Amino acid sequence: MALITWSAEWSVGLVTIDTQHQKLISYINELNDAMAQRKGKDVIEKILAGLVEYTKTHFANEEMLFRTHGYPEALSHKTKHDELTKKVIAFQKDFHDGKMVMSVEIMAFLKDWLFNHIKGTDMKYAPFLKSKGVA
Numbered sequence: 001m002a003l004i005t006w007s008a009e010w011s012v013g014l015v016t017i018d019t020q021h022q023k024l025i026s027y028i029n030e031l032n033d034a035m036a037q038r039k040g041k042d043v044i045e046k047i048l049a050g051l052v053e054y055t056k057t058h059f060a061n062e063e064m065l066f067r068t069h070g071y072p073e074a075l076s077h078k079t080k081h082d083e084l085t086k087k088v089i090a091f092q093k094d095f096h097d098g099k100m101v102m103s104v105e106i107m108a109f110l111k112d113w114l115f116n117h118i119k120g121t122d123m124k125y126a127p128f129l130k131s132k133g134v135a
């Protein structure tokens with residue numbers, strides 16, 4: 001069963017961004033399924049690598065929109081992206097080094113990691129970007 005089901009509460013009201021957030025959610029769901037099915041380390045590492053890569057791509061995408069439209073809170077938003085990226089890379093490394101195993105707690109951490117950023121930080125740019133014609 002999916003850990004996260006997309007619903008309106010995840011939406012920032014911009015289709016392009018929502019689609020990217022949905023892709024991040026699908027990586028987290030895939031990871032959750034792999035954990036629940038006790039998949040091997042190689043399988044989990046592959047999904048984790050995909051999550052890390054797509055996180056970077058998505059953040060770069062938001063930051064490009066900030067630059068293009070002159071979003072005033074771009075700098076503090078980027079700082080939060082950098083912190084989140086560091087966290088997920090540290091997590092990937094700990095898993096690789098065998099310092100951590102996949103667990104319900106880790107999945108809850110990843111769910112909150114994404115949800116809190118979307119609700120707390122991404123939501124702030126929504127009205128600004130909408131006013132600039134971003135859909």
Ligand SMILES: [Fe+2]
Pocket residue numbers: 021058062118122
């Ligand atoms: Fe985002």
Ligand SMILES: [Fe+2]
Pocket residue numbers: 059062077081117121122
């Ligand atoms: Fe963001």
